[in-house]
Amino acid sequence: MTSAPQSGLYRLNARDLPALKAASFELGRAFLSVDSLKARNVPSLLRAFQKSLAFPAALSEGCGRLDALRAGLIDLSWYPASGYVLVLTGFAPLSAQLTSFAALNEVLASAARAWQARSIPFCAFFIEDEAPQPPTT
DSSP states (O other): OOOOGGGGEEEGGGHHHHHHHHHHHTTTOEEEEEOTOOOHHHHHHHHHHHHHHHHOOOTTTTTTTTTHHHHHHTTTTTTTSSSEEEEESHHHHTTSSSSHHHHHHHHHHHHHHHHHHHTEEEEEEEEOOOOOOOOOO
């Protein structure tokens, strides 16, 4: 998150989210969040991104396609910053749809590579809920 070579996709436990947010602001990174809990397929996932990231009208028109999502993620000119931290919450239902989840991962990885080529950090974090602790006996 501190430099472009660290751009990529990560998993993060929900309990670490406040520290990630604080570090993002301290480093001057745009902190962007997408709640994908209701996303069960690519079209609903794209709507979640469009709503959460407020894509400009020109990008929103094409937001029914993964290439439009990628275009939006490698632009982000409406969020000027020294780098980008994207957190995805509620992704468990989508991750059960292997094809859709793989497509999302490819779009995010492609966006990270595009930002890395410009020497600008872009990190996407899948936020995982803490696993319930088994009862002790």
